[in-house]
Amino acid sequence: MEATPQTAVFISGPTRGQRRLKLVNFEIQENHISHETQGLSDKHLVVRRGKPFKVTLLFYGRMWNPKSECLTLQVLLGEMSAKMLVHFSDKWSDPHSWSARIYPGNMGHGVVTIHVCAPVLSSVARYQLLVHIAGAHERSSYVAGTFVLLCNPWLKEDPVYMPLDAQRQEYVKSDYGVIYMGTDVNFSQRPWSFGQYEPGVLEACLQLLQVSPQHLSNSHKDYILRADPAYLSRIICAMVNSSDDMGLVEGRWKGNYKDGVKPTEWCGSADILHRWMASKGNPVRYGQCWVFASVLCTVMRVLGIPSRVVTVFNAAHDGDGNLITEEFYSSTGERLGLSKDSVWNFHVWVECWMRRSDIGAGFNGWQVVDPTPQEKSAGIYRCGPCPVVAIQRRCLDTPYDTAFVYASVDADVVRMIVRSGKVVGKKVDTKWVGRLIFTKSIGLDVPEDLTDSYKRKKKDQTHRVGDSVRRASRSVVPFPTEEVCRSSRSAMSRSSIEVCRLARSDVPCPTEEGASSLDVTLTVAGEPTVGKSINLTVTHTNPTNSTRLLREHLNAQLKEFNSSPGKSLWESHQDVCIQPFEDLTRHHSIPPSKYEPFLAGDDILKVAVIIKDLKTKERVLAIQEFNLSSPKINIQVEGGDSIQVKKEHTATVSYANELNKMLNGALLTVEGYGLLQGKQEARLTILHPDEKIEKKVTIMASTPGTKLLSASFSHSSSPSVVSRSFHKVSVTT
Incomplete structure (x- = not known):
């Protein structure tokens, strides 16, 4: 980055022209390296509070005379103002005040370099810098320019200091x-x-x-x-x-x-x-x-x-x-x-x-x-x-x-x-x-x-659970019926919800550790993927010495990640007989035809199993929630994932149809902010099983840093199902 001197704007003083401040050089490159602000701006000097930065003044005509004239810097922020008398020193004064100094040897041939330091508790903002020169018979003032002041996690005295x-x-x-x-x-x-x-x-x-x-x-x-x-x-x-x-x-x-x-x-x-x-x-x-x-x-x-x-x-x-x-x-x-x-x-x-x-x-x-x-x-x-x-x-x-x-x-x-x-x-x-x-x-x-x-480990679960039960079970009114709840849940008013919350019940409230004589667990096999069957395992445990007849209800719903329940898309209801002290494992499968019509993209599935003992009427519940993964899009950058600024590179993006069906209207879209101009697309009328759709794009970065290529795949067979992938590209100078 090149330093960008600014012309000093003359704002007050005599017009005899004996001395004039011509340029102010904010030494951007050197200051940005010193202040760990490289790349944040190529327009403004960006520095951190509590650490000195350099400003060089270039005069033409008569030079500032430190023996007979005072050189003062002034910073402005809204109605706030602070003035710093520039002096020769190799020591800093109060770290809580603005200060400016000149090191020995930093002055000569019409040039003076000043080191300015903002207080460690300065406000984060863009400041204006003024230069004032005052002698016995001549005073002049100049607008030097602006600079941005940030917090300083490298400085121990700063409240955001981070040691490593x-x-x-x-x-x-x-x-x-x-x-x-x-x-x-x-x-x-x-x-x-x-x-x-x-x-x-x-x-x-x-x-x-x-x-x-x-x-x-x-x-x-x-x-x-x-x-x-x-x-x-x-x-x-x-x-x-x-x-x-x-x-x-x-x-x-x-x-x-x-x-x-x-x-x-x-x-x-x-x-x-x-x-x-x-x-x-x-x-x-x-x-x-x-x-x-x-x-x-x-x-x-x-x-x-x-x-x-x-x-x-x-x-x-x-x-x-x-x-x-x-x-x-x-x-x-x-x-x-x-x-x-x-x-x-x-x-x-x-x-x-x-x-x-x-x-x-x-x-x-x-x-x-x-x-x-x-x-x-x-x-x-x-x-x-x-x-x-x-x-x-x-x-x-x-x-x-x-x-x-x-x-x-x-x-x-x-x-x-x-x-x-x-x-x-x-x-x-x-x-x-x-x-x-x-x-x-x-x-x-x-x-x-x-x-x-x-989270600390919960040492006193009994006390904690007891409090929760009492708070959840306070009630004076009954629930509406299950049918009413189901039909009106999307439009239920807050008062109705409160009625539901305050239901009285004398049903025992077992915790995770279990006071129940029934136990059920629900697990999902593998990674559930869109287009494939979802395999579930339900395990019933009978810790008693009696044979028990159970009724097993399973229900699957799509849900928003923020917990809003969706419609039921699959159910299973069966009676199960379990022997004394037996662990009984049952397998269930949800085919794609049951859930794909409901998908909206980036979906989460909630499955619940409720077991009822047909003799004692006891019920227990287990739930499992998981996201449905989309098939992956492959993104490869020729020559590796590290590229150079302003050099062209080729990226290949592809999607393979791993499903056992044709996909109509296949669309592969590639984007990359800072790497590509706009979107680039590839289309196929039909994408057969085991067939691949591919798009080659030319990428080029204008600035260093980390960029992302993103790709999406969709098809008209299930227009709401969209696969997305992202790929990191490191850009170096």
Whole structure:
């Protein structure tokens, strides 16, 4: 990168022309290397607070005379101003004040190099720099230009300081991440390009701060508070979603996406930020949790706050704040939508690293910041920063939103079986929520398990389960009948849901450890793949010395990842006889013809089995949830996955039909932001079994960093079923 001197703009003083500041060189290349900001901008000087940066002044005419004239630098930010008297020294003064000095030997031949240092707790923003020269008979002032000041995780005194270089490389400088999705049974991973080095991304991140409600209502106060990373994360968290402001992304979780981009089609943040800037603040359509979180991670890294994207599998949304979630099932295993609580198969948020001076050193470290608009925090859709250690220690009053985040990873689930307006079976599951919590490992594309950092082992299960049972069983009114619940669940009002929640029942409530004399488990064989049969195994256990006649009900439903139950697509009802002390294994298969008509893409299947003892009327329930994988698309870059800037390379993308049927109207689409202009396609009228569709594309990157090639395959035989694959390409200079 070439240094870009700026012409100094003369703003005041005599016009005799005896001395004039001609150029100001911000020494961009040298400063960016020193401040670890290479690639963030080729237009602005970008530096980190608390660390000196160089500015070179070039005079023509008479040189500044340090013996008879004062040289002063002034920085402006809104209504705030700070002046620095430039002096000769090899020592820095107060680290909490702006300062400027000249090292011995840095002056001569009309040139003077000044080292400027911002306070370690400076506000993150774009500043203006002025130069003032005052003598006994002459005063002059110049506008030198602007520079951007960011947080400094390399500096120990900065609240975002991160001690290990490997961590800083991964959580600040890396422009590539992996998002974990699906279920804890068979999760998938999706690469994401954070894109902080793409042109215009830095400017978009700064613009988010400038159009926040806090800045628009009181810019002076906002500028002052921007020194605090907790404040910054809270502002940006709200601005990433568009629910309350001129935010980045509009969310949509079901229905039609034709007036925007389907959330599953995004693979990077830069495109979203560019679209938002081009639209002058109109939200980009559409996002879901992983999109919100990934964009937030990009902005935080740009601002200098170490951040990582985290996935919680089986994340509870505690709608009523009682730290439990309730689920209702029909007596034949169909999930009923009668609760405002939900358990998402996966939910994605961000952890940001910082010291929390507002609440004490005991809560330093990783903080949960969740931009997905679920619940309001202080009247705005945002969540956090919430210390991870506060969640683990169950300090639920800790700012911000700790109780809500705690329930997301550690709530109990109470599952109730409903028949004819009564609860006929009940079970508390203390381990379902927050089963796995993943983030990308440092330097590797494999998951790091964070579960233990959020959850302590539950020593007193009995007390915990008892509390959950009492909270879930409080009641004064009966359930509506199962038929009423089933027919009206999509339009049921909140008052009706509350009626359902408060059902009285004297049915025993066994826990995972089991107080029941019946036991059943449900497992899925292999990796369920679209177009192939889904194989299930049900194991019945009879721990008694009596032969028992059981009725087995299985039910399969599609569901949204955010827990909304769909229609039943397959059922099985059979009577089973099990001998004393016997373990009886039964196998079931769901053929593709049963589930394919219901698929909507990126689908999750929920299967429930309910066993009823025909003599004692006792019922037990087991469930299993898993995502349906799509056949893979093969992407290969000729010569390997590391390419050079501004050099053409060939990529081959192909899809092989591994199904035992013809696929009509086959379409293979290839995209690559920063690698390809627009979409490129290949089509076949019919794709026969074992036949392949292929597309060769020429890729070229204009900037270094990590880029992603994405490919999708669809066919008219099942138009809602779309396979997607992503491929990482490293671009070097």
